[in-house]
Amino acid sequence: MITSVETLLVEIPTIRPHKMAVATMQTQTLVLIKIETSDGFIGWGEATTIGGLGYGEESPESIKTNIDTYFAPLLKTFTDLNVAQIMQVLKKNINGNRFAKCAIQTALLDIQAQRLGLPLSEVLGGRLRDSVPVLWVLASGDTDKDIAEAKKMIEAKRHNFFKLKIGSRAVEADVEHVLTIKKALGADISIRVDVNRAWSELEAIKGIQLLQDGGVDLIEQPCAIDNIDAMERLTRRFDIAI
Template sequence: MRLRNMHTDKSRFSNESCVAADPIESIETRIVDLPLKKVHNHSTGTHLTQSLVLVTLRTKHGATGYGEGATPAGTSFWGGECSETIKQVIDCYLAPAVCGIDIFAHESILKAMDRASAANNFAKAAVDVAVHDAVGKLHGLPVSALYGGRVRTSIPVLWALASGDLDSDVEDAKRQLEARRHRTFKMKIGMGDASKETARAIQTAEAVWKVEPTAVFTVDLNQAWDEPTCMRFLPRLESAGFAMIEQPLPRWNHEGMARVAARMDIPISADEGLWDFHDAYTSFKACSTDLYGVKVGKGGGIRRAYKAAAVAEAAGVPIYGSMALESSIGTAAGLQLFSALPEMPWGCEMIGPLLLADDLTTVPISYCEYEVVVPNGCGLGVELDHEKIEHYSREK
């Protein structure tokens, strides 16, 4: 061995060849209130607006990253957080905790946020997305490259039928098929009598199947039923040809979800009852979900949603990309992650931009041939329309 060459070899791997540290300098938030194109129904709530929290992160050396915190309607009915609490938690706790930490020290940023606040996954996700956006821009790469690179440039995308009216949903589905935008449909039911809601779902699917036999239907109950109701009516949906049932029982009833899943051939998927990668491990071990809808916001950010997807892959649980009515900003974050995951057999439901009456980016997310296109640019891959953001901002 030539010891005199060791210094030369080590110099090849000096800090000068690495990306320099760049501490987070500031994080700013603002609430943006956007109208929806039409009423959106859940079994536990109805809304015609969507409030979002936009995060602007800046580093010491001038990098800027953008993130978004979004819960359905921006209110607390779905998961406890709302736009007001997301902003407050970031401003008062998360931002002070992470400022000064190197933008590339991602696990340190996550740990600092956990020390500053328990739970508040959507608030943490908004900061996490901004971190990813800044790091991607600094590297000149899309966020997907940070997770191994894209394995797909577009993803099959479903459409939500959430009007609560048979005729309206049928016509909506036909329009989507004619435009070749969607051919998988998620029906929102559970707002009323279980027998009538089941019949409405089946009648809707049968009417659409007459036009397009290859259309796929799923149902989202948003925790509306109890276990006996599931045992009575889910077999009817299964016999009718529905492909999947989402969260039929209350979020806390993991044992009931496991019993329902064991008795049905149709896949049963947890949503409200499954949040981060720790919940994923517990749910898969308990067999309380047959599928996993990966959500960036609910999962605590892109990095932790990736970890949850890896747990699902290890457990052999199929995944799909799920949403919380994000704008093109939050949608881009999800698509960057989903484009890099090894398998997406159930596609995604990233349709927030299509439900909003206006867009917050200069070039909206693109949908064509039944798929949603993954943005190409650095970071999240989208450019913010600051005039639109100012127009819809709650704080003028």
């Protein structure tokens, strides 16, 4: 039985302004959830959205409020339900709130893994690899600063995959920014971009062609997220991963 549900907002300053098409961030607010059970286990989960409500329909503040007000009282009523059954009840009784539900599910799975005495990866079927490359996001908006930051990470052997946040400027300016960085870092360094849904389909056709020709490896969210038809056309038109 779940005896306690606690949420914490943890505000962490960014190392520099994080400029995106939807917002410029100075801090990143994490939502941590702590769930305790009557048999002595404690599970932790996290829900993180960026840029307030610019990124999605939930903000850190709304996630905390909804968990405290609606999810926590419901969770404390459950007895003898497994994780899948609990999530099924939450899905049935509370619409939306996918970030909040994800944090709760993570905490419950953490508890389940502890009960079984196994790593969570084993509970979920076993790990596929021992390590994964982690990319570093370049989002100062200043070409020279981004190049210097990337070179510092490369020299420290921390990262050789980089993602650039673009979309706040004209397509031509964004492309010039990206390709200047790509040229400065060299062919062995992987560059991806995240447009944060800022381009129209016509702008995307122009921008993607130039980025593909310049050796960029992936383009994330070039158009509005609900414009599925445009995304399908762009995926068919280009070889680059979209």
